[in-house]
Amino acid sequence: MSFCWAAYLAWEPAVSSGLPPPSTKPANRELIPEGAVQGDFDGDGTAEYVWLVPPKIDSTDVDCVGECTSYLTSSNPALRPYVLQTAIGGMLAVYHHLGAGRRDYVGIAPAWFMGCWSRYFVLTYRPSGGQLGVKPFSTHCDQWEHDSIPIARDSAHAGHVLIHYTDMAAGDFAVKTKSVPLQ
Template identity: 35%
Template structure:
């Protein structure tokens, strides 16, 4: 009975498909081969942010902490839980950045109060888990609006990132990083 209650809560709050039934893929879902099996799957983000019905509802999320989940059409691919997230400023398929035969994902999560966010780049492992391919880096919202492609492959196992910086002015620093 306890498992059924937890499943019902997860399904209600997150829309998590725990029953094996087909799930609806959003029209804006990303297509890619995230597990490297040669078959395309789709990825999209969901949020547990409460729908604002009154002024008092602003800034609240179902279940307490605001989190998002990057979900996948292939039920064998575990979702990625993203803390401090109410949506996505940019969720992108980056292609195979590290030469492992699997497409990587980047995410710049949305938050309530700031234009400064961290870009996360995720890679799927052979053990069925996700890990961050590189250390998250800063991105400012106007830089995303100008060009959402803040990660790109420049050579085998080498990427270039466009990181937002703060000095006397907000700027962009481009740097290359080796990845595995």
């Protein structure tokens, strides 16, 4: 495991809007895997758990058996799994109430066999299934080593969030910030 990826794995976001957390739906904790995160991802006022189900890795530890696709799965069977292609797992973070409603968002930094560049996904659930909150944006492990929070509510612009990304075209790995509309 690279130093950069180890630093990312140690990063634990503490992101909240200050609103009270959603009520907790009773869940059989034996069925909730380690690494699951809890939030009200469908906005119904009841919290559910989500977690990534990674693909099976072959004996060489450098390829998948079949597709290298992970699935974001929920303790709420009404929430269909979200397909995350080109990912062998990843780290999840909960962002409470990025938008005007009580809906929570889950951030996903996909894991891959090597390298420090990654797309960062932020999504929530709508009746039609998982929906991206913003277009996936580029991050580099250097960003995680400096405790950069990838997304936050933009208090200056209603309905917008601030994304903190690493510009792949720049050679300095500087973290840049941009205000974008939240879907």
